[in-house]
Amino acid sequence: MDSACKLVYHGKRVEKKIKLIIINEKNESLKNIHIKPLKQTIHLSAMDYGRGNLMAEKMLQYLEEQPAVWNRILENRSQLFQPLEKKFFERKIKRVVLVGSGSSYNASLLAAQFYQEMLGLEAQAEVPARIGTLPPLLDPETTLIFAVSQSGLSISTIQAIHLFRKLGFTVAGFTADESSPVAGACDVHQLIDCGDEFIGPKTKGMTASVLTLYLAGMRLCSVTGRLNCEKEATVCSKFLRSFAAAPQNIARCKEFCKANLRNLSEQPFYTIISDGTGYAAACEGALKILETLCVPAYSYEFEEYLHGINNLIAPGICNLFVPVNPANFQWMWKLDDYCRANGCSDFVITSAPDSGFTNALELEGSGCACTQPFETLLLFQIFSVLGSEYKGMNCDKSKFPNFCSLMETKAVRRPVH
Ligand SMILES: N[C@@H]1[C@@H](O)[C@H](O)[C@@H](COP(=O)(O)O)O[C@@H]1O
Numbered sequence: 001m002d003s004a005c006k007l008v009y010h011g012k013r014v015e016k017k018i019k020l021i022i023i024n025e026k027n028e029s030l031k032n033i034h035i036k037p038l039k040q041t042i043h044l045s046a047m048d049y050g051r052g053n054l055m056a057e058k059m060l061q062y063l064e065e066q067p068a069v070w071n072r073i074l075e076n077r078s079q080l081f082q083p084l085e086k087k088f089f090e091r092k093i094k095r096v097v098l099v100g101s102g103s104s105y106n107a108s109l110l111a112a113q114f115y116q117e118m119l120g121l122e123a124q125a126e127v128p129a130r131i132g133t134l135p136p137l138l139d140p141e142t143t144l145i146f147a148v149s150q151s152g153l154s155i156s157t158i159q160a161i162h163l164f165r166k167l168g169f170t171v172a173g174f175t176a177d178e179s180s181p182v183a184g185a186c187d188v189h190q191l192i193d194c195g196d197e198f199i200g201p202k203t204k205g206m207t208a209s210v211l212t213l214y215l216a217g218m219r220l221c222s223v224t225g226r227l228n229c230e231k232e233a234t235v236c237s238k239f240l241r242s243f244a245a246a247p248q249n250i251a252r253c254k255e256f257c258k259a260n261l262r263n264l265s266e267q268p269f270y271t272i273i274s275d276g277t278g279y280a281a282a283c284e285g286a287l288k289i290l291e292t293l294c295v296p297a298y299s300y301e302f303e304e305y306l307h308g309i310n311n312l313i314a315p316g317i318c319n320l321f322v323p324v325n326p327a328n329f330q331w332m333w334k335l336d337d338y339c340r341a342n343g344c345s346d347f348v349i350t351s352a353p354d355s356g357f358t359n360a361l362e363l364e365g366s367g368c369a370c371t372q373p374f375e376t377l378l379l380f381q382i383f384s385v386l387g388s389e390y391k392g393m394n395c396d397k398s399k400f401p402n403f404c405s406l407m408e409t410k411a412v413r414r415p416v417h
Helices: 054-075 082-088 102-119 155-166 181-185 204-223 229-259 261-265 277-293 326-341 369-374 377-390 403-407
Strands: 006-009 018-023 029-035 095-099 122-126 143-148 170-175 188-191 270-274 297-301 318-322 345-350 360-362
Touching: 054 204, 054 229, 054 377, 082 170, 082 188, 082 204, 095 102, 095 155, 102 122, 102 143, 102 204, 102 277, 102 369, 143 155, 143 204, 155 170, 155 181, 170 181, 170 204, 188 204, 204 229, 204 369, 229 261, 229 360, 229 369, 229 377, 261 377, 270 277, 277 297, 277 318, 277 369, 277 377, 318 326, 326 345, 369 377
Parallel strands: 095 122, 095 143, 143 170, 170 188, 270 297, 270 318, 318 345, 345 360
Antiparallel strands: 006 018, 018 029
């Protein structure tokens, strides 16, 4: 290793082997090395080497890759969805149930809303633990199950797949790893083509999951005649508009975070208030803040917030408003004004044109609420990087590194050969 190179361990928990990647100063990978055997779990970051927070750099790099990842998935959609198409062509699908945890649940929530609002397809998202008595109420002939797991390792998702398959349902598994247990347990695997993401708090994998689910639903509806070419082209043009705006939006989010870094980062608690499609995107925003800054962050649907949650209003409370639906703008201004008057620190992030909020971070949008995760979510991803860096925290370092193995939430990845 010459002096211009640095040695990086990508923070992944590996049982049998550890993968070290030598990269140059431009972050280009020069060589991969596998070392074995290694019995204990270790988490190293560049901070541990005293060379700045490389994990934050890595997370930033992943999130900046997003527009390229989205465009690639959109461009390759006719090939990408062949496995799904082959399996479900000619099936009379009436309903889709999406199952996933964490970010994959948030992606499922967004997709369910998209299926209903944009495709007229009945859909619902559930976390595996809440499937409960649902399966016997569904018809396996007309209901399709989408199991979503970026890593393909979430145990409760695997259990849900087994349960549904035992009852005769067909399950499509959406993962970024075709050799993962989730992929292997399903009837058909659908790739989330986001590339590697060796950082715990996911960015490009989550938004790539959303897009893959959106497009998979569109594909199903177009092969079964529910979606005509014209509507498909209109929706795709919205995606393209949103993706094209992303580099500029990323730059604006960085400026905004840097300008408000201290005030934003030193908050003990974050309340995110949004409406419509913004709510599910805000759930992911809250999860990102919580995972990286290790402080409570919770997202509320705007109108729900008014029913009791308003008791939170007090000095020291930080509200992040994400207005989406123009019908609510005036009502939300009122809440923002009220919160500010009662000592809250409020910030407003929107990609809706002419929202009329003062001091809002205004991002470019497609004009369609379905592209929220490619627009306003960027702010939360960037804040997770810059805020954790400001607080001197390694964004990839779990507070309790052995938590997943202790609580048995993740399957063990097969060793690298
Ligand atoms: N902390 C992680 C989350 O960040 C992740 O979203 C979730 C689901 O992971 P996967 O999508 O790989 O199933 O697992 C854990 O809970």
